[in-house]
Amino acid sequence: MFKPRVYVTRQIFPDALDLIEKSAELELWPEDQPPSPEQLKEALADVDGAIINVMDHIDASVLEAAPKLRVLSQVAVGLDNIDIPESTKREILVGYTPGVLAKSTADLAFGLLLAVARRVVESDKWVREGNWKISHHPMFWLGSEVNGSTLGILGLGGIGLEMAKRAKGFDMKVLYHSRTRKRELEKEHGFKYASFKRVLADSDFISIHVPLTPETNKFIGEKQLKAMKKSAILVNLSRGPVVDTEALYKALKKSWIAGAGLDVFDPEPVPPEHPILGLDNVVVLPHIGSASNRSRREMHLLAARNLVAGLNGERLEECANPELYESLGI
Numbered sequence: 001m002f003k004p005r006v007y008v009t010r011q012i013f014p015d016a017l018d019l020i021e022k023s024a025e026l027e028l029w030p031e032d033q034p035p036s037p038e039q040l041k042e043a044l045a046d047v048d049g050a051i052i053n054v055m056d057h058i059d060a061s062v063l064e065a066a067p068k069l070r071v072l073s074q075v076a077v078g079l080d081n082i083d084i085p086e087s088t089k090r091e092i093l094v095g096y097t098p099g100v101l102a103k104s105t106a107d108l109a110f111g112l113l114l115a116v117a118r119r120v121v122e123s124d125k126w127v128r129e130g131n132w133k134i135s136h137h138p139m140f141w142l143g144s145e146v147n148g149s150t151l152g153i154l155g156l157g158g159i160g161l162e163m164a165k166r167a168k169g170f171d172m173k174v175l176y177h178s179r180t181r182k183r184e185l186e187k188e189h190g191f192k193y194a195s196f197k198r199v200l201a202d203s204d205f206i207s208i209h210v211p212l213t214p215e216t217n218k219f220i221g222e223k224q225l226k227a228m229k230k231s232a233i234l235v236n237l238s239r240g241p242v243v244d245t246e247a248l249y250k251a252l253k254k255s256w257i258a259g260a261g262l263d264v265f266d267p268e269p270v271p272p273e274h275p276i277l278g279l280d281n282v283v284v285l286p287h288i289g290s291a292s293n294r295s296r297r298e299m300h301l302l303a304a305r306n307l308v309a310g311l312n313g314e315r316l317e318e319c320a321n322p323e324l325y326e327s328l329g330i
């Protein structure tokens with residue numbers, strides 16, 4: 001029996017691989033480091049489908065080298081590494097994994113917010129370095145109060161919404177700015193819509209949840225950082241290039257803002273000698289927003305189901321270019 005050929009560009013949970021293997025011949029990239037562009041082209045040259053990752057850059061030249069490709073299944077909600085219009089032009093369905101990672105990513109965003117506000121990483125380091133000599137001091141390690149403060153959300157999509165819900169549990173006021181105003185959510189949860197300018201000026205914490213697009217590249221630069229409160233803490237779990245790294249470094253160093261929690265960086269990985277790592281008012285994590293066992297497994301399974309559905313000529317559970325369904329007759 002004919003089985004389509006599939007390439008998986010990084011290790012994934014075994015039950016997701018099993019699911020794919022039931023209907024396809026599977027080949028798996030064996031390394032932890034991603035394939036180079038040339039290796040990626042070679043890997044995709046003769047396959048019908050692929051499971052890919054945010055580090056695999058799928059541009060027109062890669063698609064050109066993959067003439068049989070019918071389905072690209074991304075293990076992520078962000079799609080900035082894929083040329084979607086070019087995929088659509090070539091009638092390649094693109095799957096992705098929103099939803100299943102929203103709660104775990106928001107958990108970590110809130111964790112980062114708390115960590116920076118209450119100086120968790122900084123004080124832990126201080127203890128480990130042998131500096132805890134006085135049991136309790138009334139004026140040591142003062143941080144920012146989270147409860148009762150204002151959280152500004154930039155981008156009220158799936159993850160932004162989960163972040164806003166967590167803030168309500170901490171009695172925070174939630175302001176948001178998003179491409180589309182969500183009046184239902186405002187009514188249901190009491191979130192307040194505000195202009196970009198107002199969110200910057202009025203928030204104690206600002207959490208970024210916008211996708212990376214040409215419009216959001218360096219969305220937060222010097223001007224925006226200077227427009228924030230001096231006491232503001234910025235949290236970024238979207239994509240590194242949404243924040244201008246140079247400007248953020250200046251803002252943290254010169255105390256234009258109080259701190260930052262970053263799960264993403266530009267560039268990634270952050271070079272160990274980067275000056276930002278010498279600052280105490282920033283916590284940097286290695287892009288682990290969705291890295292809980294449950295979320296990652298669900299992402300891998302959803303990506304596998306998207307892939308198999310596409311290969312079987314069916315609609316994907318989560319598709320980034322559903323406008324193709326009509327021309328594909330599915």
Ligand code: DGY
Nearest residue numbers: 054075076077078290
């Ligand atoms: C995403 O889903 O876009 C994350 O960045 C990868 O886990």
